[in-house]
Amino acid sequence: xxxxxxxxxxxxxxxxxxxxxxxxxxxxxxxxxxxxxxxxxxxxxxxxxxxxxxxxxxxxxxxxxxxxxxxxxx
Amino acid sequence: xxxxxxxxxxxxxxxxxxxxxxxxxxxxxxxxxxxxxxxxxxxxxxxxxxxxxxxxxxxxxxxxxxxxxxxxxxxxxxxxxxxxxxxxxxxxxxxxxxxxxxxxxxxxxxxxxxxxxxxxxxxxxxxxxxxxxxxxxxxxxxxxxxxxxxxxxxxxxxxxxxxxxxxxxxxxxxxxxxxxxxxxxxxxxxxxxxxxxxxxxxxxxxxxxxxxxxxxxxxxxxxxxxxxxxxxxxxxxxxxxxxxxxxxxxxxxxxxxxxx
Ligand SMILES: [Zn+2]
Numbered sequence: 512x513x514x515x516x517x518x519x520x521x522x523x524x525x526x527x528x529x530x531x532x533x534x535x536x537x538x539x540x541x542x543x544x545x546x547x548x549x550x551x552x553x554x555x556x557x558x559x560x561x562x563x564x565x566x567x568x569x570x571x572x573x574x575x576x577x578x579x580x581x582x583x584x585x
Numbered sequence: 586x587x588x589x590x591x592x593x594x595x596x597x598x599x600x601x602x603x604x605x606x607x608x609x610x611x612x613x614x615x616x617x618x619x620x621x622x623x624x625x626x627x628x629x630x631x632x633x634x635x636x637x638x639x640x641x642x643x644x645x646x647x648x649x650x651x652x653x654x655x656x657x658x659x660x661x662x663x664x665x666x667x668x669x670x671x672x673x674x675x676x677x678x679x680x681x682x683x684x685x686x687x688x689x690x691x692x693x694x695x696x697x698x699x700x701x702x703x704x705x706x707x708x709x710x711x712x713x714x715x716x717x718x719x720x721x722x723x724x725x726x727x728x729x730x731x732x733x734x735x736x737x738x739x740x741x742x743x744x745x746x747x748x749x750x751x752x753x754x755x756x757x758x759x760x761x762x763x764x765x766x767x768x769x770x771x772x773x774x775x776x777x778x779x780x781x782x783x784x785x786x787x788x789x790x791x792x793x794x795x796x797x798x799x800x801x802x803x804x805x806x807x808x809x810x811x812x813x814x815x816x817x818x819x820x821x822x823x824x825x826x827x828x829x830x831x832x833x834x835x836x837x838x839x840x841x842x843x844x845x
Contacts, residue, residue, distance in 0.1 A: 581780070582738070585726055
């Protein structure tokens with residue numbers, strides 16, 4: 512574990528991209544992660560087994576994508 | 586820097602989603618349409634779920650009640666929206682995971698890391714769940730089992746993803762102990778073992794009607810797999826390329842080490 516060169520030409524001391532500190536990542540992961548998961552939820556599950564909005568409009572609109580993306584639909 | 590990674594992830598996801606939509610539209614819609622035809626032919630007189638009351642006329646109106654969204658809309662704008670939003674959001678989450686993994690999983694260039702993460706994500710979130718709960722077209726499930734099917738599906742996703750993260754986390758100490766090759770093999774074996782247990786322990790939900798055309802099911806599942814292969818492959822390749830290009834242009838600089 513002490514090599515200084517690699518096939519990709521990147522040494523451990525200088526990763527080709529700076530490491531993102533966890534403290535910087537956390538707020539993004541919480542807020543962004545939540546919003547992005549919410550988007551996945553609306554495509555994959557809303558108005559199926561669970562519903563945040565009444566009706567079937569969202570379910571029906573994304574219906575074909577839901578089936579083809581592998582989510583349980585109906 | 587995270588913001589810059591995030592929007593690049595979502596851009597890569599959007600590009601992947603557009604290509605996946607072309608795949609879905611070309612190869613996914615034909616079997617899906619035939620499945621709806623089968624479903625409609627079976628619908629007369631029985632199995633009307635709450636959210637999916639299929640009119641006796643079936644034809645052209647997959648989901649009869651309420652919203653009144655036509656098949657034409659479902660198979661075009663609806664499909665584009667569903668696949669596009671899914672893929673774009675996945676790209677954003679991918680960028681967040683990339684930001685966490687970067688520099689913490691050993692020496693990897695952004696492109697190599699991106700491709701590796703995409704391979705791991707595809708394995709954990711698509712391939713392994715696929716074996717137990719493969720995608721189904723309309724006409725397969727019943728309204729009575731949708732709650733159960735949704736629960737076990739998302740639970741399996743969670744188990745598989747956790748097992749993958751555990752294996753990746755343990756890869757480094759295992760490499761130090763067993764050597765680079767055997768260490769990675771051991772970490773992979775751990776994931777495979779957990780996956781095998783999950784396949785065995787999770788309940789099988791069998792809902793395929795006796796006379797559902799096998800060829801339609803096969804084509805549907807194959808096209809569904811193709812869609813996911815496109816999404817993850819394009820996401821992994823495009824995101825890595827975008828990040829490396831930006832890095833060469835000195836656009837991605839961290840607060841911590843702007844001189845790296
Ligand atoms: Zn459906």
